[in-house]
Amino acid sequence: xxxxxxKKHAPENDMxxxxxxxFLILSFFMLATxxxxxxxxxxxxxxxxxxxxxxxKDALMISIDQGGRVFVSIDNPQSRxxxxxxxxxxxNLGLGPAEIKNFINAPSVGVPFSQLKGLLALDPEEPSTKExxxxxxxxxxxxxxxxxxxxxxxxxxxxxxxxxxxLLIKADNxxxxxxxxxxxxxxxxxxxxxxxxxxxxxxxxxxTALYVTRQKQIQSGK
Amino acid sequence: MASIxxxxxxxxxxxxxxxxxxxxxxTRVDMTPMVDLGFLLITFFIFTTTMSQPTAMNLYMPKDVxxxxxxxxxxxxxxxHIMLGKxxxxxxxxxxxxxxxKTATFKTIRDEIIRKKQNTNPEDLVVIIKxxxxxxxxxxxxxxxxxxxxEIKRYAMVDISPVEYELIKITEAASGIK
Numbered sequence: 001x002x003x004x005x006x007k008k009h010a011p012e013n014d015m016x017x018x019x020x021x022x023f024l025i026l027s028f029f030m031l032a033t034x035x036x037x038x039x040x041x042x043x044x045x046x047x048x049x050x051x052x053x054x055x056x057k058d059a060l061m062i063s064i065d066q067g068g069r070v071f072v073s074i075d076n077p078q079s080r081x082x083x084x085x086x087x088x089x090x091x092n093l094g095l096g097p098a099e100i101k102n103f104i105n106a107p108s109v110g111v112p113f114s115q116l117k118g119l120l121a122l123d124p125e126e127p128s129t130k131e132x133x134x135x136x137x138x139x140x141x142x143x144x145x146x147x148x149x150x151x152x153x154x155x156x157x158x159x160x161x162x163x164x165x166x167l168l169i170k171a172d173n174x175x176x177x178x179x180x181x182x183x184x185x186x187x188x189x190x191x192x193x194x195x196x197x198x199x200x201x202x203x204x205x206x207x208t209a210l211y212v213t214r215q216k217q218i219q220s221g222k
Numbered sequence: 223m224a225s226i227x228x229x230x231x232x233x234x235x236x237x238x239x240x241x242x243x244x245x246x247x248x249t250r251v252d253m254t255p256m257v258d259l260g261f262l263l264i265t266f267f268i269f270t271t272t273m274s275q276p277t278a279m280n281l282y283m284p285k286d287v288x289x290x291x292x293x294x295x296x297x298x299x300x301x302x303h304i305m306l307g308k309x310x311x312x313x314x315x316x317x318x319x320x321x322x323x324k325t326a327t328f329k330t331i332r333d334e335i336i337r338k339k340q341n342t343n344p345e346d347l348v349v350i351i352k353x354x355x356x357x358x359x360x361x362x363x364x365x366x367x368x369x370x371x372x373e374i375k376r377y378a379m380v381d382i383s384p385v386e387y388e389l390i391k392i393t394e395a396a397s398g399i400k
Contacts, residue, residue: 015253022260029267046363049370050279064359168278173360177306177353180362184283193285196278197363208332209373 041065041108041134043172047202049210054198055166060156061198062149063108064171068179069138071110072152074159080104082159083152091151093117110136113148141182149186157190170198281366284378300346302338304331304365305382306357307390312365320386323393328364335372349377354387 043063056075063071074080084103088095091113095103099120103109111119119136122129141147157165167187171180187195204211298318305313305323312331315322316338326334339347349369353362362379369377382390 012250015257019253019257019260022257022264026260026264026267029264029271033267033271045276046360048277048279048363048367050277050367052278052280054276054278169281171359173358175359176355177357177359177362178355180359181353188283188285191285193283195281195283197281197366198276199279199363201275201277202367204371205332208371209336210371213373 041069041071041110043170045170045199046173048197048199049202049204050199051201052196054168054196057166058160058163059166059168060153060160061108061168061170062183063110064169064175064179064183065138066172066174067138068175069110069136070141070149070179070183071108071136072139072149072156073108074156077104079156079159083155086155086158087151090155095120106133110138112137112140113151141186142179147182147186149183150189153186153190153192157192167192167195168198169195279363279366279370296348296350297346300342300348302335302342302347302349303386304349304351305386305390306351306353306361306365307394308354308356310358310361311394313390313393320383320389323386323389325393325397328361328368331365332368332372335368335374339372339374344375347374347376349374351377351379352382352386353379354382354390 041063043065058079059075061073061075063073065071074083081100081104084095084100087093088100093113093116095117099117102120102122106120109116109119115137119132122132139147139149139152141149169180169183171183184195187193204214301317303315303320307313310328312326312328313323314326314331314334315324335349351362351365351369353365366377366379
């Protein structure tokens with residue numbers, strides 16, 4: 001009896017839909033992505049119901065990490081240059097042009113003035129420099145005068161004189177209140193009383209007064 | 223389709239005799255490396271992306287005033303003191319008598335604030351936030367957020383007085399919080 005021969009094909013999958021989906025997701029992420037700015041410290045911010053977006057320009061950011069170390073960063077390279085040149089003179093840091101240039105390119109800085117020259121003298125291309133930046137001891141600000149942070153803020157304000165400078169405070173969930181208070185003190189000494197706290201977004205809990213107000217706003221908007 | 227039909231194979235019609243069949247090469251492309259690369263890039267973008275844009279919360283601190291007569295006065299009936307202690311515990315009291323201290327958590331404090339808000343003349347209500355040295359930054363932001371959530375118009379963040387801190391210490395010792 002002649003048996004019917006079934007021709008055997010190799011089990012081949014059609015990959016096309018798979019590729020389609022993969023590239024769809026890929027393009028979504030490429031468009032939606034915004035690269036995390038490189039920071040020497042990991043800071044997990046608390047949540048708040050605030051819906052205000054963070055200003056990205058003209059910002060002086062003070063970061064406080066878990067251990068209470070304080071870091072300073074400024075967004076604008078020009079202002080960074082003004083700040084460091086100003087500070088170099090007033091605090092006698094003795095920085096050379098190469099070190100100033102390193103500061104302009106540096107991420108957050110968090111060392112006492114005595115160590116600043118040593119930190120900035122490091123070659124930014126060296127891989128070990130990154131580690132050193134991660135292990136910075138933080139800017140001292142533990143007394144009522146605001147410590148050295150006072151001078152950082154003062155000179156940042158001078159560098160921004162005439163323009164509005166947004167004062168951002170980005171602290172970690174587990175940072176202790178006294179350290180936050182010290183930072184506030186340093187600002188207060190500079191007559192600065194308006195701050196923006198960096199937080200992660202969160203919805204207003206259902207049933208609360210704010211929730212009701214926001215619902216009303218949405219409905220009236222329609 | 224991933225494979226382009228090259229016209230050969232079983233579906234092809236019979237050619238006449240003497241017509242030589244050209245050898246048909248498969249134009250099927252192996253998609254696997256492309257998929258590999260695609261997913262590699264996806265993983266890369268997933269890891270580097272920041273999806274939720276951080277938000278900013280306003281914080282206005284009062285200016286230091288030296289003269290006591292320039293300071294804002296708070297009516298006793300409208301005052302609500304919230305103190306932040308160790309291990310996310312909240313201590314609160316109404317009015318001006320710190321010995322009436324009560325304990326709450328971040329879950330129960332909202333009800334207390336709402337109750338106080340309902341029972342008080344809106345013009346008199348002032349919430350005074352006093353974080354102790356044991357409070358974390360998260361506690362501070364959470365309680366400030368609670369003010370926004372419950373639409374408390376007037377609140378202030380001030381230092382804790384030694385008397386209140388002592389009372390908190392006693393309460394903590396009594397309830398075994400270390």
